[in-house]
Amino acid sequence: MRQSLFCIGILVAFILVGCRGGGVAVTSLKVEMQENPQGVSVLTPRFSWQITSVNPGLVQQSYWIQVARSAEDLQQGKELVFDSKEVQSDQSVLVPYSGEPLQSKGVYYWRVKVITNQGATDWSDVKHWSMAFLNDSDWKASWIGEDSISNPNETDQGNTRLAARYLRKSFENKAAVKRAVLYISGLGSYEAYLNGKRVAEDVFAPMPSWYPNRVYYNVYDVTSLLQEGTNTVGVKLGNGRYFGMRQSETMMFGLPRLLAQLEIEYTDGSAEVVVSDKSWKVTSRGPIVANNEFDGEEYDARLELPGWESANYDDSNWKEADIMTAPAGKLTAQPNPNIQVQDEVSPVKITKRADGTYILDMGQNMVGWLKINNLTGKKDQPVRFRFAEILNPDSSLYLANIRSALVTDVYTPAKDGEFSWEPSFVYHGFRYVEISGLDFQPELTAFTGRVIYDKMETTGQFETSNQIINQVFKNAFWGIRGNYRGMPTDCPQRDERQGWLGDRATGCFGEAFVLDNASLYSKWMQDIEDSQSPEGSISDVSPRYWTIYNDDVTWPAAYFYGMKMLWKQYGDTNPIVKHYASMKRYLEHIQQVSMKDYILTKDTYGDWCMPPESQQLIHSQDPARKTDGAILSTTMYYSLLNLMTEFAEISGNKGDIPGYKDLASKIKEAYNTRFFNKDSALYGNNTVTANILSLQLGMVPEGYEAKVFDNIVKKTEVDFGGHVSTGVLGIQQLMRGLTQYGNVDLAYKIATNETYPSWGHMVKNGATTIWELWNGETADPAMNSGNHVMLLGDLLIWYYEDLAGIKCAPGSVAYKKLLMEPKFPQGLTHVKAAYKSAYGEIRSEWSKEGDIFSWDITIPGNTSALVRLPKELNLASPNQQGVRKVTENETMIEIELGSGTYHLSNSK
Numbered sequence: 006m007r008q009s010l011f012c013i014g015i016l017v018a019f020i021l022v023g024c025r026g027g028g029v030a031v032t033s034l035k036v037e038m039q040e041n042p043q044g045v046s047v048l049t050p051r052f053s054w055q056i057t058s059v060n061p062g063l064v065q066q067s068y069w070i071q072v073a074r075s076a077e078d079l080q081q082g083k084e085l086v087f088d089s090k091e092v093q094s095d096q097s098v099l100v101p102y103s104g105e106p107l108q109s110k111g112v113y114y115w116r117v118k119v120i121t122n123q124g125a126t127d128w129s130d131v132k133h134w135s136m137a138f139l140n141d142s143d144w145k146a147s148w149i150g151e152d153s154i155s156n157p158n159e160t161d162q163g164n165t166r167l168a169a170r171y172l173r174k175s176f177e178n179k180a181a182v183k184r185a186v187l188y189i190s191g192l193g194s195y196e197a198y199l200n201g202k203r204v205a206e207d208v209f210a211p212m213p214s215w216y217p218n219r220v221y222y223n224v225y226d227v228t229s230l231l232q233e234g235t236n237t238v239g240v241k242l243g244n245g246r247y248f249g250m251r252q253s254e255t256m257m258f259g260l261p262r263l264l265a266q267l268e269i270e271y272t273d274g275s276a277e278v279v280v281s282d283k284s285w286k287v288t289s290r291g292p293i294v295a296n297n298e299f300d301g302e303e304y305d306a307r308l309e310l311p312g313w314e315s316a317n318y319d320d321s322n323w324k325e326a327d328i329m330t331a332p333a334g335k336l337t338a339q340p341n342p343n344i345q346v347q348d349e350v351s352p353v354k355i356t357k358r359a360d361g362t363y364i365l366d367m368g369q370n371m372v373g374w375l376k377i378n379n380l381t382g383k384k385d386q387p388v389r390f391r392f393a394e395i396l397n398p399d400s401s402l403y404l405a406n407i408r409s410a411l412v413t414d415v416y417t418p419a420k421d422g423e424f425s426w427e428p429s430f431v432y433h434g435f436r437y438v439e440i441s442g443l444d445f446q447p448e449l450t451a452f453t454g455r456v457i458y459d460k461m462e463t464t465g466q467f468e469t470s471n472q473i474i475n476q477v478f479k480n481a482f483w484g485i486r487g488n489y490r491g492m493p494t495d496c497p498q499r500d501e502r503q504g505w506l507g508d509r510a511t512g513c514f515g516e517a518f519v520l521d522n523a524s525l526y527s528k529w530m531q532d533i534e535d536s537q538s539p540e541g542s543i544s545d546v547s548p549r550y551w552t553i554y555n556d557d558v559t560w561p562a563a564y565f566y567g568m569k570m571l572w573k574q575y576g577d578t579n580p581i582v583k584h585y586a587s588m589k590r591y592l593e594h595i596q597q598v599s600m601k602d603y604i605l606t607k608d609t610y611g612d613w614c615m616p617p618e619s620q621q622l623i624h625s626q627d628p629a630r631k632t633d634g635a636i637l638s639t640t641m642y643y644s645l646l647n648l649m650t651e652f653a654e655i656s657g658n659k660g661d662i663p664g665y666k667d668l669a670s671k672i673k674e675a676y677n678t679r680f681f682n683k684d685s686a687l688y689g690n691n692t693v694t695a696n697i698l699s700l701q702l703g704m705v706p707e708g709y710e711a712k713v714f715d716n717i718v719k720k721t722e723v724d725f726g727g728h729v730s731t732g733v734l735g736i737q738q739l740m741r742g743l744t745q746y747g748n749v750d751l752a753y754k755i756a757t758n759e760t761y762p763s764w765g766h767m768v769k770n771g772a773t774t775i776w777e778l779w780n781g782e783t784a785d786p787a788m789n790s791g792n793h794v795m796l797l798g799d800l801l802i803w804y805y806e807d808l809a810g811i812k813c814a815p816g817s818v819a820y821k822k823l824l825m826e827p828k829f830p831q832g833l834t835h836v837k838a839a840y841k842s843a844y845g846e847i848r849s850e851w852s853k854e855g856d857i858f859s860w861d862i863t864i865p866g867n868t869s870a871l872v873r874l875p876k877e878l879n880l881a882s883p884n885q886q887g888v889r890k891v892t893e894n895e896t897m898i899e900i901e902l903g904s905g906t907y908h909l910s911n912s913k
Contacts, residue, residue, distance in 0.1 A: 044224025046338035061887030061905025109139035137338030146280035169293035180271035190222035193245020198314035207343035212491035221339035239314030243430025286323035300411035341524035350454030372487035382418035392435035405786030434498030507560035508795035511737035515801025541594030576819030603675035608634025615732030616762035686712030694735030736798030753830030809838035823870035
């Protein structure tokens, strides 16, 4: 007898957390995807919220938003600047403001009430946001700094070296303070203080940009930091990406400089503005005698300036600040949060070497810096900390892959005794630290690893019954966040650390399951346009600190795919509208310089980092392993035309659609004429990459899909023993392609292999992040970073969509509707995953051992899901609350579910 899914005794639970009083509630209110943001510059901010209920099937039917200039007015429902009244709509993500024009520097308070199929909510808690400067004339401040290189050993040539600048300004409060806001930009990076207290926990602010086009500033409410009488603003300026780490045309923009404007409103109605100008004092003779993100930070405690950021400090020996030339770029309120310390790592081991140095093992390849806690030092005896990812066989640091970066921090004590310290303007990618300058072995408690990346929420959890998959996921998590530095970077440890586009074309989608990267990627899309040439070329590195206009397709494709990710994952179409003209200009330029007879001829990188025939090589020398560059460029360009067809619809450029479709059709015909062998159903020289890209990107002629797929499977199984044979491009489509066409077992084998080349091979060789190369432990050190994410490809997407079954349904965005169709590869018995979507947390946990199957699902409020499971699981058609529809055929059962938590099982 077939066992019933919802027979008597089977648990059917409906749980949704966060409701008030057992009813329906509104939670997680955000403006522009941030909670209570400061310094919003868009004129029509967008509101998002989530709704919860203890009962299943929750659907929003209408909403009512109110906005006022004070919390009191809002709560009383008077003097409203926006009152939507009741709007019949189920939209609860990115609802645009449409009230009175918003005022520069204004503060606004908002709330929302929702009417659902289960009743109305109360008014939500009151949230707020503030506006940035909306007019250039709002700026009264001047750029200031120290306009000279005057300290010993400083240089702006070669490996640059420059001391930090310290700036301060005292002023008197005139009355009781109602509100005080600091508008500030410090290039390259700054730390701001008010009366001796840090204004924020942000580090490396503001975020990097292509400074000739755009310079970001930050906004902080500092009301609580002001005091009666004398107040002092203090700012520490580091070099960052403005006074570049290496002297070059696109990495050196000038000496550090500060722009600051403190606006104070008093309770008596008066106001005051404190601005950066010549009345400020400056010195570069402080303790940070050098700071360079590649080379390290040097701190001389003998030069400390005790109390320099406080009101009672004597700055008579400091200089009058110099007025500095304003950067060329447009001064813009930063749209995304800054970097912060968001985790800590405790070291696991310290070892003394024969040369008297000590090797500290953090136990994890991490990105950030080393904090020193009560370490004993000697007066005038520098203590040096040098950083690396791995060790040589003799236990010394392996520095060959660091290239020219010095990666050394130095602290010089001012006296004998204990000291505590952490740097301000450098970061390192490291697991091991070589410590010299000590004559004793320190305790592990003297050190803490401080982990930094852009402030964002961790949104994903994932674990399975397979430990290789679990460790690879953990490694991916550490690698992704370690390469978020105001832009997605390639690596965090050597003399590079750049925003390479090719690493992220598909990777950005997988990253979005793990971390809330919407604001970061939206900002990076602007960096890419700012770095675009007037002709339309997109720099393969953006911001273009390395300007690389190759006019290829495969790397710039990340610009388009990033737009798609923001739209599909978060429901945000604004970047598409904003950058549509830029994307179109690029496509037209490429047609002019690279297209011949509808084939895209230019390619620079090939299928980058595909596994070579020898583990000592970086790149393969075997022509049979290499994919024709024209295949790579043409397939990717074809996919971009298809994306632009969708983008044209979204952005109101429907007139462009026929042109895109016509060109795509001609490219597909020309491509198959040139590269497709119909007799053997293979592309080019039959590499997996050539075939999988053609298949997944829609180039294969109708009716040949199965034959092309058979070639992919045969090539993988026979020629490569069930291992990956692709590089950065092929790996973007491999795991989903294998699964989509019915061979999830082969995908699972690739995912769990422990021999070269594989992700498991990295794990078995001690990796705690993702390597740059499949053979990173043996290849030439010129390119074997231990912390890259480009080889992840679509692996994380496959984890969530195919193993866990957390997938956005076709035609839906932001997981408004889910398609939950998990796959069950042989040997995998358990998957547990969670993802915090824009609507709330989605959970999926299944177990399958023998004939016994169970699955727990959580679907957020105001969303739904279509569940698909094989008929062979013997699940009966359910008829329970929250179930909207059940359909069965010979092979599949489909269940349409509303929000709620469900337990599905074939066991009594």
